[in-house]
Amino acid sequence: MPELPEVETVKAGIAPVMEGSVIARAEVNRPDLRWPFPERMAERLTGQRVLGLRRRSKYILVDLASAETLLIHLGMSGRMLVSGQMIGEFHHPHPAPAKHDHVVFHMENGARITFNDARRFGAMDLMETARQEDHWLIRDLGPEPLGNAFNETYLIDRLKGRNTPIKSALLDQRIVSGLGNIYVCEVLFRAGIHPARKAGRISAARVASLVPLIRDVLSEAIAAGGSSLRDYRQSDGELGYFQHVFQVYDRADKPCVTHGCGKTITRIVQSGRSSFFCPQCQR
Numbered sequence: 001m002p003e004l005p006e007v008e009t010v011k012a013g014i015a016p017v018m019e020g021s022v023i024a025r026a027e028v029n030r031p032d033l034r035w036p037f038p039e040r041m042a043e044r045l046t047g048q049r050v051l052g053l054r055r056r057s058k059y060i061l062v063d064l065a066s067a068e069t070l071l072i073h074l075g076m077s078g079r080m081l082v083s084g085q086m087i088g089e090f091h092h093p094h095p096a097p098a099k100h101d102h103v104v105f106h107m108e109n110g111a112r113i114t115f116n117d118a119r120r121f122g123a124m125d126l127m128e129t130a131r132q133e134d135h136w137l138i139r140d141l142g143p144e145p146l147g148n149a150f151n152e153t154y155l156i157d158r159l160k161g162r163n164t165p166i167k168s169a170l171l172d173q174r175i176v177s178g179l180g181n182i183y184v185c186e187v188l189f190r191a192g193i194h195p196a197r198k199a200g201r202i203s204a205a206r207v208a209s210l211v212p213l214i215r216d217v218l219s220e221a222i223a224a225g226g227s228s229l230r231d232y233r234q235s236d237g238e239l240g241y242f243q244h245v246f247q248v249y250d251r252a253d254k255p256c257v258t259h260g261c262g263k264t265i266t267r268i269v270q271s272g273r274s275s276f277f278c279p280q281c282q283r
């Protein structure tokens with residue numbers, strides 16, 4: 001499932017072919033994904049110049065000249081493929097239409113961006129750009145983990161007195177938006193905090209230590225995604241799924257990477273999601 005760094009990578013991959021260009025034709029091949037598409041979506045997109053791309057949490061926001069913004073959510077299995085010829089950039093021949101190609105943006109510059117989603121947990125919606133903060137998927141989101149509003153004081157304040165496990169608190173999108181299961185596991189390992197520890201029972205100093213670790217883990221993954229972008233132009237044009245080395249995530253029964261630790265990584269299930277941690281290094 002794509003998390004914030006993957007979404008950032010997809011955004012960085014489609015931005016060069018979308019920004020400043022006009023959507024010559026938006027091809028919408030079904031009425032819905034996870035939810036129905038907005039009314040007349042194809043018409044509202046066709047002919048619009050793309051002013052810029054942004055990311056909020058795990059959503060890609062495409063600002064249009066019509067003062068509307070297209071929200072794209074990749075869901076569980078959503079994929080973006082870029083094809084076509086751009087001078088000096090890359091050249092992937094347009095692929096034959098495939099099953100699950102639900103939305104295709106035919107750009108005036110000759111590029112094509114295909115949204116393919118086998119499981120259809122993805123979503124697209126249109127909103128007034130000026131009122132994007134009121135959108136139901138956005139209005140309750142906490143601050144961005146890489147933004148200034150997310151800092152030590154804020155996190156200490158938000159976790160104070162909380163009885164929930166720290167793992168669940170960091171996954172709570174109202175506290176910090178865009179953090180998912182994989183990167184929370186990695187952050188807690190680096191912080192040496194057990195995922196089941198009650199959030200309100202962790203010292204302020206240890207809570208504060210989470211903030212730079214969250215930024216580091218996400219920034220490193222975004223950097224890895226950026227490297228994968230330089231490679232994808234030689235591969236098949238698919239964006240956002242890159243190999244990344246994890247220290248605990250999906251490493252159950254493998255040795256802990258801490259020098260001299262000697263224990264193996266444990267997997268437990270919390271709120272229906274797998275947590276991976278070292279029982280020796282994380283307390």
Ligand SMILES: [Zn+2]
Pocket residue numbers: 256257258261262263278279280281282
């Ligand atoms: Zn260990």
